[in-house]
Amino acid sequence: MNEFMVFSLVPLAVSIIISMTCALLGNFLVLRRQSLIGDAISHVALPGIVVSFLITGTLASFAMMLGAGVAALVTVALIELIRRLGRVEGSAAMGVVFTSLFAVGVLLLEWHGAAGVHLDVEHALYGNLESLIWFEGVGLGALVDPAALAELPPQLGRVAWVALAVVAFVIVMRRPLVLSTFDPDFAASMRARPALVDLLLVTLVAVAAIAAFEAVGSIIVIAMFICPAAAARLMTNRLGAQIAWSQCFALLAAVSGYLLAGEAPLWLGFEVSLSAAGMIATVAGLILLAACLFGPCRARTGAAHNG
């Protein structure tokens, strides 16, 4: 029990919070056919962080998040610019922008990596979930002991705040959000401010992606923006139910992925454990696969009648 509290409680909690938060926003990204934006933003966090390190010379969380935030803004602006100037589809513009910027980030990282600072590509991709150790978390008593709670890894508090902001946004803005996702022109005619809603949604996606990136790496973020929501869409034709399904899937993926990463290799007789982030993302992918094969609402009902 103590071992679980010290080594697993915080990583598990962070995985669950991040997964459910990203999945919640993912519902709207999937319906807007903008899933890639989460992908793009979590990728460009890498060059953002590297550049911020090169400028400030520190790996403090604040500097890193600021760098990632600026990179996210630059990305969104570049995507819009390429979409307009090149007259290409949004997803094509996203693909071009985030792969190029990520590549620049890798090069920058290698270049300054020679200086011997701890910042590497693996860290960026699958984060450091396993390093979120709660040294004071000995016994259940620690859960109510203020001194022990103060020693909780700061990432937990950060992702919890982000989750709270995202939930508040979705609850308060649910009607404009649905309206501008379904029919932006009508939303504009009702003064539901679709452009502002767009901007807020992308901003929150960026905030969630960056908070998650620091705690768990970008793989979980990318998987969770897409897989649970896409799988949930195949389970139901109701938006409320879809959101509920996406939350269940995200929870399932986070818990089972985390446990499997620690336990599965042992069952198979290997004395190693796998990356929890990688396993959570894999489980999310498998859930989507299962929904594609067996989900009750797989047919695109609208397709047959349009004409």
Place this chain on the structure above:
Amino acid sequence: MPDSLLGKAVIASPLALQGVTVSYDHRPVVHSVDFVTPPGSMSAIIGPNGAGKSTLLKAALGITRRLSGEVRVFGRPLEQETRHLAFVPQRSSIDWDFPARVIDVVGMGLYRDLRWWQFGSRKLRRRAMESLVRVGMEGFAERQIGQLSGGQQQRVFLARALVQEADLTILDEPFAGVDAATEAAIIQVLKSLRDEGRTLLCVHHDLATVREYFDHVLLMNVRRVAAGPVDEAFTEDNLQATYGGRLSPVQLARLVEPTPAGWQAEWQEGTERR
């Protein structure tokens, strides 16, 4: 324009446009269009593809930014008075695979009546159901929108506008891709709205039905060609000017003269339907 200088017609009109210009990439799509929608009228906006008809509507509703020009609703600036306007977009402009039921879509028309902490009320639900009854779709309230036919989708869109109880309803090609029976049902609802004293403004493509359905027209091709009562503005010369001389004399003769019913049906079959 100072309010004191506004004409009586502009103050009475639910939508008056003056010098409305919209451009994409430095190319004018709508150039300096004036139109005063007569209150209580059924007006059609007519012009060839790419004439800027939908763009004009979107600019009039504040959806698309206009480069210049003024939009007045009962003589007041549009931004303060959008509540008086209801919009029915083109059916093909949205993704009908969206996870929503018919009643959910109609409920979107009640957006302004609900604050964020409120969930719907029985009264609002009844209003939504009444709108569905008016378009004959009450039996489909719980249906997933993707399962509807094109005509049914259009009627749901119309119900969403009805629920707003607006003075002016603006429709972008309400008859595109719907069958003759649905077209008749929709026109009946629109006429009943006019009989209540409300105003309707439609982008319309089927020249053969203009005389039958509408009392006023705006003919445009980027610029305004003509506007006014159908009898005065819907003439051979104006149509030729609007369509750049691409209508044949036979077509024109049939259009501008009041035609026997048989001819009309024949023409309708041959008309291109989008």
